[in-house]
Amino acid sequence: MEKRIRIVGLVIILLLGAVLVQAANIQFFQAHKLATASANPRVFAARQSQTRGDILASDGSVLAHSVSTPTGAFKYQRVYPQGALFGQITGFDSPIYGTWGIEAYYDSSLVSHPQPAQSLAQLLSPTTSTDTVTLTVDPALQNLAAQQLAGRDGSVVALDPKTGKIIAMYSNPVFDPNPLVSESTATEKTAWKAYQVPNANGFNQLTSLSFQRTFPPGSTFKVVTAAAVYDERPDLLSKSYPQASSISIPNTNLPLQNFGGGTCGGTVDQMLPPSCDTGFAEVGLDLGAQALWQEATGFGWNAKPPLDIPGVAVSNFPTPAQLKNNVPFLAYGAIGQGDVAATALQNALDAAGIANGGRIMVPDLLQSIRDSQGNLIQQYAPKLWKTATTPQTAAAVTKLMQRVVTEGTAAGLFPASADVAAKTGTAQTSAGNVNQKTDDWMIAFAPASNPVIAIAVVLPFQALSGTGAEIAGPVMKCMIEGALARAAGQPVSNTSSTCSVGG
Amino acid sequence: MVTGDEKVKFHRVLFPPYQKIPKPRRRTELGLLLLVWIIIALLYSLTFIGSKNHLPPHVVTFLGILLCLTMGIHLVNRWLVPHSNPVLLPLATLLNGLGYVEIVRWNPPAAQQQATWTILGAVLYTLTLLVVRRTRDLDRYRYIILVIAIILLLSPLFPIVGTSINGARLWVHFGTTLQFQPVEIGKILLVIFFASYFTQKKELLSLSTLRFGNRLVLDPKPLIPVLATWGLAMMVLGAENDIGFAMLLFTLFIAMLWVATGRSLYLLLGVVLFAVGGFLAIHFFHQVNERIAIWLNPWPLAQGNGLQLVQSYYSLATGGVGGTGLGLGQAGLYVPFLTSDMIFTAVGEEMGFMGSSIVIIIFALMVGAGLNIAQRARSEFAKLCATGLTIIIGFQSFFIMAGVLRLLPFTGITLPFVARGGSSLIANYVVIALLLRISDETGPDWITDSAERKPAHARR
Numbered sequence: 003m004e005k006r007i008r009i010v011g012l013v014i015i016l017l018l019g020a021v022l023v024q025a026a027n028i029q030f031f032q033a034h035k036l037a038t039a040s041a042n043p044r045v046f047a048a049r050q051s052q053t054r055g056d057i058l059a060s061d062g063s064v065l066a067h068s069v070s071t072p073t074g075a076f077k078y079q080r081v082y083p084q085g086a087l088f089g090q091i092t093g094f095d096s097p098i099y100g101t102w103g104i105e106a107y108y109d110s111s112l113v114s115h116p117q118p119a120q121s122l123a124q125l126l127s128p129t130t131s132t133d134t135v136t137l138t139v140d141p142a143l144q145n146l147a148a149q150q151l152a153g154r155d156g157s158v159v160a161l162d163p164k165t166g167k168i169i170a171m172y173s174n175p176v177f178d179p180n181p182l183v184s185e186s187t188a189t190e191k192t193a194w195k196a197y198q199v200p201n202a203n204g205f206n207q208l209t210s211l212s213f214q215r216t217f218p219p220g221s222t223f224k225v226v227t228a229a230a231v232y233d234e235r236p237d238l239l240s241k242s243y244p245q246a247s248s249i250s251i252p253n254t255n256l257p258l259q260n261f262g263g264g265t266c267g268g269t270v271d272q273m274l275p276p277s278c279d280t281g282f283a284e285v286g287l288d289l290g291a292q293a294l295w296q297e298a299t300g301f302g303w304n305a306k307p308p309l310d311i312p313g314v315a316v317s318n319f320p321t322p323a324q325l326k327n328n329v330p331f332l333a334y335g336a337i338g339q340g341d342v343a344a345t346a347l348q349n350a351l352d353a354a355g356i357a358n359g360g361r362i363m364v365p366d367l368l369q370s371i372r373d374s375q376g377n378l379i380q381q382y383a384p385k386l387w388k389t390a391t392t393p394q395t396a397a398a399v400t401k402l403m404q405r406v407v408t409e410g411t412a413a414g415l416f417p418a419s420a421d422v423a424a425k426t427g428t429a430q431t432s433a434g435n436v437n438q439k440t441d442d443w444m445i446a447f448a449p450a451s452n453p454v455i456a457i458a459v460v461l462p463f464q465a466l467s468g469t470g471a472e473i474a475g476p477v478m479k480c481m482i483e484g485a486l487a488r489a490a491g492q493p494v495s496n497t498s499s500t501c502s503v504g505g
Numbered sequence: 506m507v508t509g510d511e512k513v514k515f516h517r518v519l520f521p522p523y524q525k526i527p528k529p530r531r532r533t534e535l536g537l538l539l540l541v542w543i544i545i546a547l548l549y550s551l552t553f554i555g556s557k558n559h560l561p562p563h564v565v566t567f568l569g570i571l572l573c574l575t576m577g578i579h580l581v582n583r584w585l586v587p588h589s590n591p592v593l594l595p596l597a598t599l600l601n602g603l604g605y606v607e608i609v610r611w612n613p614p615a616a617q618q619q620a621t622w623t624i625l626g627a628v629l630y631t632l633t634l635l636v637v638r639r640t641r642d643l644d645r646y647r648y649i650i651l652v653i654a655i656i657l658l659l660s661p662l663f664p665i666v667g668t669s670i671n672g673a674r675l676w677v678h679f680g681t682t683l684q685f686q687p688v689e690i691g692k693i694l695l696v697i698f699f700a701s702y703f704t705q706k707k708e709l710l711s712l713s714t715l716r717f718g719n720r721l722v723l724d725p726k727p728l729i730p731v732l733a734t735w736g737l738a739m740m741v742l743g744a745e746n747d748i749g750f751a752m753l754l755f756t757l758f759i760a761m762l763w764v765a766t767g768r769s770l771y772l773l774l775g776v777v778l779f780a781v782g783g784f785l786a787i788h789f790f791h792q793v794n795e796r797i798a799i800w801l802n803p804w805p806l807a808q809g810n811g812l813q814l815v816q817s818y819y820s821l822a823t824g825g826v827g828g829t830g831l832g833l834g835q836a837g838l839y840v841p842f843l844t845s846d847m848i849f850t851a852v853g854e855e856m857g858f859m860g861s862s863i864v865i866i867i868f869a870l871m872v873g874a875g876l877n878i879a880q881r882a883r884s885e886f887a888k889l890c891a892t893g894l895t896i897i898i899g900f901q902s903f904f905i906m907a908g909v910l911r912l913l914p915f916t917g918i919t920l921p922f923v924a925r926g927g928s929s930l931i932a933n934y935v936v937i938a939l940l941l942r943i944s945d946e947t948g949p950d951w952i953t954d955s956a957e958r959k960p961a962h963a964r965r
Contacts (some may be wrong), residue, residue: 003764003767003885003888003889004880004888006763006764006767007742007764007876007879007888007892008876008880009882010760010876010892010895010896011765011872011873011876011895014869014872014895014896014899014900014903015869015872015873017899017900017903017907018865018868018869018872018899018903018906020904021865021903021905021906021907021910021912022862022866024867024907024910024911024912025821025853025858025861025862025865025906025910026858026862028818028821028822029821029822029824029825029826029853029857029858029861030826030858032822033824033825035822036819036823037819037822037823038820038822039819041807041815041819041841042819042822043816043835043838044819044823044835045818047835100675148617175818181946193933220954304614356773363509368918385548
């Protein structure tokens, strides 16, 4: 019996030994991974007990900051003083829903993090602090964009074509990030739920129409088609396309009609300002899927623009393989319909590419990161993203886009003195082969001779009778005027009366 | 008619005289108890300083009561079990204090109850030593003990007194405040019954007496009451939905049977019965099935049923090697039932791997001391009894710690001495009392180790 008692003892000691090994496994080998896991509530509690860096606009105004709350549930409360105006840019740092937007992208700078030691004392006792993130967006223009959209669903993206800096990026519907960072869980949950309810057009507040949704670009895509002709098939420039109000295209019984049933034709140069659909459809068929796809890809289509914010959508131009057995879609693709879909950001980049001599810069929201002492940590340096086309082609297409303003679809929109290059687009959205609504676009840059701003405006799901020039045009006009005023160091209010507040 | 002489005799029987003889083991115990008192005093104060930035209120009163309590028990030992093992009680006291510190940190009202239960534990400990004057007394009332054990095991199912808490119907309540888990006392009575029964029927249980063809096989007759007892316990626990105690009682039963008879057939039988029982449990008890699923992978259930284990993992990992420091952990904010089911996590977070390994090692030391007592015990019954009681401490602590660390499916069994819970605390002090009673009978060291022990060795 003594021997068996000893064996019982041995078994229990071995079992307790296994417990000891498992405790070591959790508390030593896996400890770091588990202790720093984002699902570990201590990690979040630690975030909430620390301050968080400020997010500033280009003029230094505060977009997000942390306020000490001695009596609140959290030690610091995140506040977004501009509310919904910058909601889709700043994003949020929510206790329940995590981080989004700039809050997510520059999280490592915004959270309290150890600072490199400057002295022996700091080496022994490392200090932690937060960095300040300054953005390129100009609140005056952001505000102007919001005013001009006047609550309508749509987006305005304005950037500096020479540097890629985003000057304004606003879209409706928009959300106020403040309820999402509330110390009340109920408030957070209610807001989160409400922000995801689609409106009449199917858009929800959390999804930005500037960079997360794509729309058929319509005739604004003719800029790319025209550039493709200059780059790939210069011989087509001398070809005169027949005057027609509708053409039949291969493999389909449905004729392709001009918008409003007008008749047009001529050379590529003649057809761009009046935006001739029948002609450009035939240009597309002449160019072929490969050339058109290659040109679009050169402008950044089918690739994710490297904008420093999460969730940027890819704009789509169908591949040659997809178009090989679908010739009608090649014809429609050349005029920005069919399977072609673009974000407002991509369309602004198209304009910026032409404006900057064919070179598309990396789009960017970050101006600089400074530490708590104000020392510069990181400063944005412009980088090339895509070489879309040659300077010669860009210059030629710029001339065509200037004629859009002087004699084409946007004639009369800008004052005669304005040096603007633009292209309108009216994409028809159809459901069950019935044209329902139009997505009204305009892309532009100014001054055409030395561009400082490139802008895309889109207002989706407008009435069938609306056009890009009529609906997006006034918004574009005010944005261009405002941007030029800001570039000249003047306030936005120094613009024509139609663009004043509430106009 | 009671004469004066008889009165004196009766008095002497209930309160034995204090023997003025050398008690070297008690001196060791006194030293260890004082050390434990200092450790608990430090832990208690540091916990308050860590969490509230000040010394605990009434710290002097608390430490005074604690000192009186430990010294009181020590005097009881000097009086009633002067030659017993000197380390068991200090180890139990240390665990009790460690648990109390975490309970007072996370659940002050429960700590008050726990303190009351500790005092009651000390009283019952003394009563046990007073009533059970000789181990062999227990051997006499085998079937009475069995009947009481069965009544205790069944009592939660009785109407009026039975209560279901967290899906397990293993409580009885008297009035609204006093709740009791009768199975905790039941487990001790079962150990005594098993020890008594197996010792008496040892020959029958271990010899093959029945002829089957040309082979001798075991006579199944003596097994019948045993299997009946086991089946009853399983049935009751199945109905009461307490997997932990079902596992504990089954392990206890098989281990004691094997230790008594030495027939490995019983171990085989145990494995088979356990597999069958486990299979049936998974299929018929939703709670068991759920626990198995959480055990296999708690992470997808982190917001649901797996919350407790997942949060416990985060807490233990945050503690790391050195711990967050006493009073500085956060487990109480995130881990449900921290002071009852997950007390090991509370210790592991604030004292780190150092703390959790100390808890594990203390249990290992207690098992060692318990089995040492069993080895030295004078009778087969006492040996088996001590082994059974030690198995309770060893396996109960193993089951819950392994459950918290996900080595085994989680069972809501209490961590002896540490976890919050009155019945568990009292029952485990009774276990210690019985072990010390058995230990005391091996006599003083100088006798045990020389003259009187030799014939015992020679006998073997």
